[in-house]
């Protein structure tokens with residue numbers, strides 16, 4: 001599921017519409033301190049559904065909208081678009097090309113879309129499920145995260161390995177199945193109580 005392009009408009013330091021095309025192989029982004037390299041990875045996490053303003057180095061979500069500079073006024077909207085080549089169908093979609101878009105307005109209104117069709121955050125989360133990508137995945141390792149992984153406790157490190165190996169999805173499914181089983185057992189008890197009351 002190669003990334004094809006990222007388009008950023010009004011997100012953090014990107015006041016001008018900026019498109020990055022990812023060709024095959026490795027793409028390196030270089031620039032002086034404070035030039036916006038981390039903002040690019042944050043834009044990717046944001047469009048994939050990141051909901052924590054803190055993890056995007058802000059206090060509230062509208063902090064991701066271009067806040068203005070000495071030479072230009074603040075903007076009222078941040079918009080990020082990510083295009084994937086989905087010919088191997090690793091993303092949960094029948095489409096060969098998948099474009100996801102997120103918009104946020106200064107009044108707090110927000111929009112998600114998949115292939116230009118408005119959708120919910122849940123749909124964005126679902127399309128990445130099982131793909132090894134997604135905002136929580138370890139396909140994005142931000143600054144400080146490597147150190148954090150090395151310094152983490154064995155139990156925490158285990159959960160990182162499980163996530164990378166794709167085990168956590170099955171653990172989640174197992175938990176859901178167990179909850180359902182418990183619910184069904186409760187229902188069966190209730191039914192047998194009613195039956196014994198009636199007989």
Ligand code: ATP
Pocket residue numbers: 011012013014031032033034035036037038039040063064065066067068
């Ligand atoms: P370093 O190499 O030091 O890690 P970097 O290239 O990763 O730097 P970033 O951290 O991505 O740089 O960008 C920081 C810049 O983004 C700062 O100049 C900051 O003022 C600017 N910035 C962050 N949020 C906004 C915003 N909402 N509006 C305008 N500029 C912003």
